[in-house]
Amino acid sequence: xxxxxxxxxxxxxxxxxxxxxxxxxxxxxxxxxxxxxxxxxxxxxxxxxxxxxxxxxxxxxxxxxxxxxxxxxxxxxxxxxxxxxxxxxxxxxxxxxxxxxxxxxxxxxxxxxxxxxxxxxxxxxxxxxxxxxxxxxxxxxxxxxxxxxxxxxxxxxxxxxxxxxxxxxxxxxxxxxxxxxxxxxxxxxxxxxxxxxxxxxxxxxxxxxxxxxxxxxxxxxxxxxxxxxxxxxxxxxxxxxxxxxxxxxxxxxxxxxxxxxxxxxxxxxxxxxxxxxxxxxxxxxxxxxxxxxxxxxxxxxxxxxxxxxxxxxxxxxxxxxxxxxxxxxxxxxxxxxxxxxxxxxxxxxxxxxxxxxxxxxxxxxxxxxxxxxxxxxxxxxxxxxxxxxxxxxxxxxxxxxxxxxxxxxxxxxxxxxxxxxxxxxxxxxxxxxxxxxxxxxxxxxxxxxxxxxxxxxxxxxxxxxxxxxxxxxxxxxxxxxxxxxxxxxxxxxxx
Amino acid sequence: xxxxxxxxxxxxxxxxxxxxxxxxxxxxxxxxxxxxxxxxxxxxxxxxxxxxxxxxxxxxxxxxxxxxxxxxxxxxxxxxxxxxxxxxxxxxxxxxxxx
Numbered sequence: 001x002x003x004x005x006x007x008x009x010x011x012x013x014x015x016x017x018x019x020x021x022x023x024x025x026x027x028x029x030x031x032x033x034x035x036x037x038x039x040x041x042x043x044x045x046x047x048x049x050x051x052x053x054x055x056x057x058x059x060x061x062x063x064x065x066x067x068x069x070x071x072x073x074x075x076x077x078x079x080x081x082x083x084x085x086x087x088x089x090x091x092x093x094x095x096x097x098x099x100x101x102x103x104x105x106x107x108x109x110x111x112x113x114x115x116x117x118x119x120x121x122x123x124x125x126x127x128x129x130x131x132x133x134x135x136x137x138x139x140x141x142x143x144x145x146x147x148x149x150x151x152x153x154x155x156x157x158x159x160x161x162x163x164x165x166x167x168x169x170x171x172x173x174x175x176x177x178x179x180x181x182x183x184x185x186x187x188x189x190x191x192x193x194x195x196x197x198x199x200x201x202x203x204x205x206x207x208x209x210x211x212x213x214x215x216x217x218x219x220x221x222x223x224x225x226x227x228x229x230x231x232x233x234x235x236x237x238x239x240x241x242x243x244x245x246x247x248x249x250x251x252x253x254x255x256x257x258x259x260x261x262x263x264x265x266x267x268x269x270x271x272x273x274x275x276x277x278x279x280x281x282x283x284x285x286x287x288x289x290x291x292x293x294x295x296x297x298x299x300x301x302x303x304x305x306x307x308x309x310x311x312x313x314x315x316x317x318x319x320x321x322x323x324x325x326x327x328x329x330x331x332x333x334x335x336x337x338x339x340x341x342x343x344x345x346x347x348x349x350x351x352x353x354x355x356x357x358x359x360x361x362x363x364x365x366x367x368x369x370x371x372x373x374x375x376x377x378x379x380x381x382x383x384x385x386x387x388x389x390x391x392x393x394x395x396x397x398x399x400x401x402x403x404x405x406x407x408x409x410x411x412x413x414x415x416x417x418x419x420x421x422x423x424x425x426x427x428x429x430x431x432x433x434x435x436x437x438x439x440x441x442x443x444x445x446x447x448x449x450x451x452x453x454x455x456x457x458x459x460x461x462x463x464x465x466x467x468x469x470x471x472x473x474x475x476x477x478x479x480x481x482x483x484x485x486x487x488x489x490x491x492x493x494x495x
Numbered sequence: 496x497x498x499x500x501x502x503x504x505x506x507x508x509x510x511x512x513x514x515x516x517x518x519x520x521x522x523x524x525x526x527x528x529x530x531x532x533x534x535x536x537x538x539x540x541x542x543x544x545x546x547x548x549x550x551x552x553x554x555x556x557x558x559x560x561x562x563x564x565x566x567x568x569x570x571x572x573x574x575x576x577x578x579x580x581x582x583x584x585x586x587x588x589x590x591x592x593x594x
Contacts, residue, residue, distance in 0.1 A: 138551070145566065
């Protein structure tokens, strides 16, 4: 039975948790400003939230400059600040800042509830910061729910719009169901290890004899995360939610929320499952192959650009799962390739959504056919969209090619048949994907404007900033890939 | 201590919950089925925790109870929103978005 233990207060490294605490304080402040000044504060709340994300970036930078102190291990190894988590914290904060830039005019012009939106975004980003450091089943679960629950509300933001209601309903039901499946797997893992820390689960799985039960636990956990990263066949919610939700939130879901799902998947698979790579690897291999193929095939026949980007995001998720299909032999390079992919994917996909939001200010439409004549009335926007689409298709010298190149390097590194076959499937898919990215370019550059309306598009300062940030990151990561910091090895040892 | 009875009970509850999620069309009943799954997880965790003489299983169960309350709060709010706009909480009628 339970043995009573003397309570020892855990030592908290305040510098290590400073990014999370800063963002928590900012979120509380935004809430207070909204409550106290109400309507009068609506104009400054987006600016305040954006500055808050940048303020939370400061402790991340000081932690990075103090790298000799890393890894900072807290709560008996349940919470680790290492290079891997710092790079990802930076990624989440910058993506969230870009999402706020995208939302600024969109939420205001749409006459939606503004203050609450930014409070919920801050709450969701706190969950993402926690996720990067979580090395324990309980903290991973709490982080994933902290990310998802505000996102369910934001997906249903347009209260009177039936499409937005439906987007929220589908996302909420699928998300909650996925969490429940994941938790059942986690409860079995806990049963094997008698410990919720990931690093303690790995040796317990090795010494256990009950392979069928371990398989069950691994399958449930991977399926649960499969919903979060919208891997086929658990992707059905994604295109519907993306189409119905407000577009800035769609960008947030497609980039930040998906990246957070990948962080959870990576931490659990690489730290907790290395002894069972014979179970996890084939499962992830099938997921990766099916996800990229089905995502690309369905993306080809989409007529709505947001749905097309949703399916293209599903296909890109397949590439990000691929390194995990061979992680047993090369865990460090698999993690590195996924982090590089996440950084570049965030920049190019947020950029594409920024163009979609900007163009929709004039066309009021999400149909691909409405992009006709974009080059004539908004040449700058057409050039930027071309840049992001080239990058998504993986054409040098834009970031996307380097991300795909890293994935292929990892796949061929262990020199196994499985790795080579998956690399071949990935290569075929890169060609399929180029087809539908190029069809949008054809619309923008060669087709006439459908209504003959050649008034210019108004690009607000915040959208200009978002376009500039994403375009620069997409270009620089392609030309000088060395700028993405090396994430090193995941810290797996218990203190 | 006999662990299997608890695990079997949890497995049965889990299976009933998954069946409910997949077949029920009423939004509130889908949420209740998800609650069944979460409770089966709690039974698992507490049984394993007692079996291993480790307290973290019960702590995990407490966290799940708290988070499940938040999830259902948000879930019911969204179902209520659907009811206000459609006068129906049949989730299979929500089919405007497809393709």
